[in-house]
Amino acid sequence: MSSAATVCEVYINDSMPAHRLGNCAFHEVMHNVLAVGDGMHSLGGVAASPTPERAILTAESIRRMSPRLFLPRPQFLGRMQK
Numbered sequence: 001m002s003s004a005a006t007v008c009e010v011y012i013n014d015s016m017p018a019h020r021l022g023n024c025a026f027h028e029v030m031h032n033v034l035a036v037g038d039g040m041h042s043l044g045g046v047a048a049s050p051t052p053e054r055a056i057l058t059a060e061s062i063r064r065m066s067p068r069l070f071l072p073r074p075q076f077l078g079r080m081q082k
């Protein structure tokens, strides 16, 4: 994988509550936007791992994400089915 590209994956099971699924998807968006690995989890809220069903987007997460929301973030597509 190129160091300039990233990938997000969310694995679910049939019993995953909708709120948790939404938070998991947003959590992965945060990894993409912030371009950080597990260190992001210390931000808490939706950034925590495992991602909680009920969580907030912390003020620190908002502060870090805001300036990066519109930066291009190439996605790794090497194993995507065509």
Ligand SMILES: [Zn+2]
Binding pocket: 027, 031, 037, 038, 040, 041, 048, 049
């Ligand atoms: Zn994570």
